[in-house]
Amino acid sequence: MAAAVALACAGVAQADTAVKADDAAKPADPRIAAILDSLGKVRTVESVALSPDGKHLAWAVKTNGKPVIEVADADGRNAKRITKSSGCSEIGVSWAPDSRHLAFLSDCAGKAPGVEEGKQNDINVVDIAGKAAPQRLTHLTGYIDGLEWRPDGKALAFLYVPNATRRSSATAAAKVQTGEVGVEGIEIQQVAMVEATGGAVTTLTPAGLHVYEFSFAADSRRIAYVAAEPPGDNNWWVAKLYVQPAAPTAKGKPVTVVDTATLTGPLKDLQMAVPRFSPDGSRIAFIGGLMSDQGSTGGDIWTVPSAGGAAPVDVTPGITTTPAWIAWTGADELLVSEAAAGASRVSRYALSANGEASATTLFEVPMTIGDGRLSMSVSLTTDASKAAFTASSFEQPYEVHVASLDGKATPAAVTAFNAGLKPSWGKAESITWKNEGQNVQGWLLYPANYNPKKHYGMIVSIHGGPAAAVTPRWPGAGYGGAPLSALGYFVFMPNPRGSYGQGAAFVQANRKDFGYGDLRDVLAGVDSIEKTHPVDDKRLGLTGWSYGGFMTMFAVTQTHRFSAAVAGAGISNWQSYYGQNLIDQWMKPYFGASVYDDPGVYAKSSAINFIKEVRTPTLIVVGERDAETPAPQSFEFWHALRAQNVPTSLVVYPGEGHGFARDASRRDVLARALAWFDRYLPASAK
Numbered sequence: 001m002a003a004a005v006a007l008a009c010a011g012v013a014q015a016d017t018a019v020k021a022d023d024a025a026k027p028a029d030p031r032i033a034a035i036l037d038s039l040g041k042v043r044t045v046e047s048v049a050l051s052p053d054g055k056h057l058a059w060a061v062k063t064n065g066k067p068v069i070e071v072a073d074a075d076g077r078n079a080k081r082i083t084k085s086s087g088c089s090e091i092g093v094s095w096a097p098d099s100r101h102l103a104f105l106s107d108c109a110g111k112a113p114g115v116e117e118g119k120q121n122d123i124n125v126v127d128i129a130g131k132a133a134p135q136r137l138t139h140l141t142g143y144i145d146g147l148e149w150r151p152d153g154k155a156l157a158f159l160y161v162p163n164a165t166r167r168s169s170a171t172a173a174a175k176v177q178t179g180e181v182g183v184e185g186i187e188i189q190q191v192a193m194v195e196a197t198g199g200a201v202t203t204l205t206p207a208g209l210h211v212y213e214f215s216f217a218a219d220s221r222r223i224a225y226v227a228a229e230p231p232g233d234n235n236w237w238v239a240k241l242y243v244q245p246a247a248p249t250a251k252g253k254p255v256t257v258v259d260t261a262t263l264t265g266p267l268k269d270l271q272m273a274v275p276r277f278s279p280d281g282s283r284i285a286f287i288g289g290l291m292s293d294q295g296s297t298g299g300d301i302w303t304v305p306s307a308g309g310a311a312p313v314d315v316t317p318g319i320t321t322t323p324a325w326i327a328w329t330g331a332d333e334l335l336v337s338e339a340a341a342g343a344s345r346v347s348r349y350a351l352s353a354n355g356e357a358s359a360t361t362l363f364e365v366p367m368t369i370g371d372g373r374l375s376m377s378v379s380l381t382t383d384a385s386k387a388a389f390t391a392s393s394f395e396q397p398y399e400v401h402v403a404s405l406d407g408k409a410t411p412a413a414v415t416a417f418n419a420g421l422k423p424s425w426g427k428a429e430s431i432t433w434k435n436e437g438q439n440v441q442g443w444l445l446y447p448a449n450y451n452p453k454k455h456y457g458m459i460v461s462i463h464g465g466p467a468a469a470v471t472p473r474w475p476g477a478g479y480g481g482a483p484l485s486a487l488g489y490f491v492f493m494p495n496p497r498g499s500y501g502q503g504a505a506f507v508q509a510n511r512k513d514f515g516y517g518d519l520r521d522v523l524a525g526v527d528s529i530e531k532t533h534p535v536d537d538k539r540l541g542l543t544g545w546s547y548g549g550f551m552t553m554f555a556v557t558q559t560h561r562f563s564a565a566v567a568g569a570g571i572s573n574w575q576s577y578y579g580q581n582l583i584d585q586w587m588k589p590y591f592g593a594s595v596y597d598d599p600g601v602y603a604k605s606s607a608i609n610f611i612k613e614v615r616t617p618t619l620i621v622v623g624e625r626d627a628e629t630p631a632p633q634s635f636e637f638w639h640a641l642r643a644q645n646v647p648t649s650l651v652v653y654p655g656e657g658h659g660f661a662r663d664a665s666r667r668d669v670l671a672r673a674l675a676w677f678d679r680y681l682p683a684s685a686k
Contacts, residue, residue, distance in 0.1 A: 032674045035486045036667055038424050039475060043417040045398045046091050047372025050074065050388035051099040054381040056128065057388055058093040058102050059400055060372070061417055067091050069104050071128050074386075076400060076414030082126050083108070083134060089119070092145075092372070096196070097153040097382075100129050105147060109136060123147065123156060123194060137198045143168050143189070146213060146373070150246070152220040153196065157204070157246075159211060160192040170233040170294065170583050173657030174627035186230045191223060193248065202248040209254070212236055212294055213374070217277040217306075222246050224257070224275040224284050224306070233627060236294040237585035241272050241286065243306055257284060257308040266504070267312060269589055273297040274374060278328055281306060285326055285334060288312065290508050292467040292547070292586055297375045298322040298339060298500040298507065301349065301357065315357040321345060322469070322500035322507065324376040329384035335405070337369065337376035339469050339501040341441045342430055344369045344376065346387070346403070362407045366430065367393040368473035369401070378403075387411075392474035394428035394445065394482065397421045418474075425485035426450050428472055431492070435524035436517070438509070439502060442494035442525055443470055444533070445485035457539030457681050458490035458529070460522060460562075464546030466498035466514075467507055478666035479545065479568065479673055487674055489681075490535055496521035512592050514574075514605040515554040522551075523559070537561070541681045542616075543673065545569050546629060546658065550607075553637050556618060557610035564680035565618040566673045569629040569658055572637035573609075574602035582627040611640040617647035619676040621669050623656030647680070 046060040046067040055074055060067040069090040072079035083090065088108035095102055104126075107119035121144050126134035137156070143164035148157050159168070166172050168189045175185060191204045191214050204223065205211050210232030214225035223246045228235035241258040260267050271291040275284050284306045289299020301323050304312040316323065325337040332351040336359070337344065345364040349357040369391045371379045378387040385405055392398045397418030403411035426446030433440055447456050461481045463470050470493040475482040481491040495501055496518040498510035510518045530537055542562040544552045549570025556565050571577050578584055578595035588594060595602045603609055618641060622634040631652055638650035651672060653665050660666055 029675070029678060031487060032671060032678075035424060035483045035674070036670060039483065039670075040663075042397050042421060042474060042476065044476065045372075045390040045400055045415075045417065047093050048379060048388050048390055048400050049093040049095050049102075049371065050379040050381060050386060050402070051095045052097055052382040053099040054386050055099065056095075057400060057402075057414070058095065058104075059390075059415075060091045060093060060104070069093060069102075071102065072414075074402065074414075076402075079415075082128070091121075092147045094147050094149055094156075096149050097151060100127060101153075101196070102126050102128055103147055103149065103156055104134075105144060106134075106136075109139075123158070125156075125196065135198065137194050137196075138201055140201065148214075148216070149196075150193070150220045151216050151218055154220075155193050155195050157191055157193045157214070157216070157223070159189050159214070160201070160203070161187050161189045163187075168232060169659075170236075170628055171657060171659035172627075173623065173625040173655055173661065174233075174582060176625075182231065187232070188230050189232055191225060204246060204248060205244070206254065209242070210235065212239060213273065213275070215276055216246060217281045218279055219281060220246060222277070222281070222306070224277060226272055226275060231582070234583050234585050237271055237291075237583075237589070239272065241275055241284070241304075243284070243308070255308050257306065258286075258304055258312055260288070263311060265311075266314065267302065270299070273299075274326055276326055276328055277306060279331055285315075285328065286312075287323055287326065288314075289504055290467060290511070290589055292465045292590070295375060296465060296468045297324045298467055300504055301326060301334065301336065303351075303355075313355050315351060315355055316349070317356070318503070319359070320503040322503065324500070325374055325378070327380060327384070329380075335378075335380065335384060335387075337378060339376070339471065340364060341432070341439075341501045342366070342443060342469065342471055342495055344391075344471055346378065346405070348405075360407065362405050363403060363410050365391065365393075365411065366428075366472050367391045367396070368471045393472040394425070394443075394474070395423060395472075397474040423482070424448060425482040431525065431529060433525050433528040435521050438497055438506065438521065440494065440496060440521050440525060441501065442492060443472060443481075444529060445481055445491040445493070447488045447490055448486045449488070452534060455534045455536045456488065456490050457541065458492055458526070458535045459484050459541035459543060459677060459681070460492045460494070460526060462494065462496075462522065462542075462544035462548035462551045463499070464544070464548050466510060466518065466547045467500060469495050469500040476666075478660070479670045483670055483674060484677065487678065489541070489677070490529070490533065492525060492529060494522050494525045496525075511590050512601055514590070515551065515558070515607075516605075519551065519555055519558060522555075523561070526561075539563060539681055541565065541677050543568070549629065552618075553607040554605065554610075556616040557607045557613045560615050562616050564677050565616050566676055567618055567620050567634070567637070568669070569622050569626055569634075570620070570637065571629055571633050572640070573606045573633065575599055575606060576636065577630070577633055578602065580630045580632055608636060608640060611644060614641060614644060614646050617676075617680045619672060620648065620650045621653070621672065622651075623653050623658060623660060625655060626658045628658040649676075
C-alpha cells in the first residue's frame, strides 16, 4: 500500500450521521482557506540532474502550474529555459555522457487518444552548447518513464507501455473491470530504445515480461532489470532479476539471475529493486528486503554474479539503517542513500574480501532528498565527487542542492525558487522512545503560534506502507501533518515497527501482527510526548492514508483515547480485502500465507471484527477506482459505524485511484479533514 500518496477532486458524499458532507467540505473557517492557499504556492522541483563533468545542472521546476526545463551552471547561476513552449509539461532530465546533450520528456507535441490526462510525452534532446531548438526523437502513443542514456551515448532507453490507458503504477486509478477480467486489456511495460539521432523505437525485453526498472552495464552491451509476468500492478512483489543483451538484434534470451521464491534464507519470497552492474560487469548489486510498495524501496544491499548460477550475498547484515538507492563508485565501493531514524543519509560502503561492507557517512540531513528518478536517488558526476538532488524539510521548501562527497561539508542549496515561503505551521522536533525493547523514532510538529502555557490537542498521523518512513519534507497541496499543525494542533508522525530507518529486523517486526505491536509503539510514543509536552490527552485525534488508513480504522476499535479520526483509503476487513484488491501478492510475505490457507491471521487484524468497540467519530475518504485499497473497504467500515450510531461520513472521489491525481481532490480532502477535526477535536480549549 502506497507509502507516499499525493492526495486530491470535488468529492461525492455517500452519507453521514453527524454532519452533512457538503457542509464538511466548505472551509468556513478562514484559517482553513488560508492554509489551502499557502500550500499551493510552493514551486516543486520535479527532477534534477548534474552533468557528468560537474559543470552544469538541469532541472524541471514548476512554473505557472507546469514543470519546465532549465539549465544552469553547477552553482545554480545563469539559469535559463531551454524551450519556448508554454502550457505544456517538461520532465525527466537526463544528461548524455558528453555533458553536452540533454534529454527530457515533453508533452508539448499535443494530445494522444486514451493517454492519462490527455497528453503524450515524447523524448526530446537539446545541445546546450548550440543554438538549435530541441529535437523531438519519438512519436509515441503510450506511457513512458525511466528515461536513461546508454553509457556509450549513442541511444536512449526507457520504460514504455504501448497504447497505455493509464500510468503504469498500482497507485494510479484502476481501469474499469469489465470484460474477461485478468485476461482482456492487460498492459505490459517493456524496455524500449531509440537512437540518439532519432528513428524507429525498438523494444528490448520480451512481451511476456512487465519490467519495473532497469540499468545498463558500463560497456552498454547488457541490461539488468526487475520484471514479472503480467499483470504488472500485482506481480512486482514476485518479480525476478534478469540480465540480457542490450541490443535489439543481439542473440540471447533473458537469464534469470535471482528468483527469491527459490532461495533459502532471509531473502526468500522478498522483493528486489535498484539493480546495478559493477564497473567490470561481473556482479550486480541490488536492494533486497520486505517492501510493501514498488517505489518505496528499502532493505539490505545484496550482490550476485551477473551471469547467475549463485545465490546472492547480503553485504550489509545487521545494519540499523535502511538503504534505498545505490551506485557503484569503484571496483569495490558503493554510494548509498539510506533512511536513518527519520533522516536522510548518504554513505560510502566499501566491500571487503569477505563479502561484507563497511560504511562511512558522508552527510546526514533531517530532510527528504531525491533527484526525481527513484526513492532517494541522487545525480552523480562521473568521478562521484559531487551529487545533486532536491531537498526539503518542514522548515525549508524544495530547492536544488549540490553536495561535495568528501565527507567534509553539508549539502548547500544552489537555487532560491521558494525563498519567500515561510512555514505556517509550528517547529519540528525528532522524538525518540523505547517500547518493548525497540528503539522507535517519530516527528512532532508543534502548533502554529505555540504558547508553552497552553495545552493543545494532538493528532497522530500514521504513514502508509507499512514499509516506509516519515522524513521531514515541505508539504504539497494535499493532506498531511503540516496543515493540521497550522490549524493549531500538535501533530505526531511516528515511525513504528514496520518502518524504514532502523534496519531489516525492525521493518519485519510487524509481520503477522498488523495493528498490535505497531499500535503499541504509537501509543507508547503518545505517552512519551505527553510527559514532556503540553498535550491534552482528552483531545487526541488519529489519521492516516493507506496502511495509515487501516491503522486508523483498527485503532479506534482497540482504544477510546482518540476523540476524532480521519481514515484515508483504509482497510477494514483483511479477509474480504484479499479478494477485492488488485495487488494481493504483497500480502503473503506479511501474513505468512494466503487468506485461503490461514484466514485466522487475517481476521485477527480486521477492524470489522471489533466494530462494536468503536466510539470515535470517523471521516472516511477513498478514490472510486483505488486498486490498492478498494472503495468497498471504506463502504464496509462506514456502514458498520452507521449501524453502531457512531458519527461518520464517507466521501468517494470519482475517477481517483490510490494516489489522487487532481489538485481539486487533494484540496477537498484536506478541507474536509480539517473541518472534521475542528468540529470534534478543538485544537485548544474554547
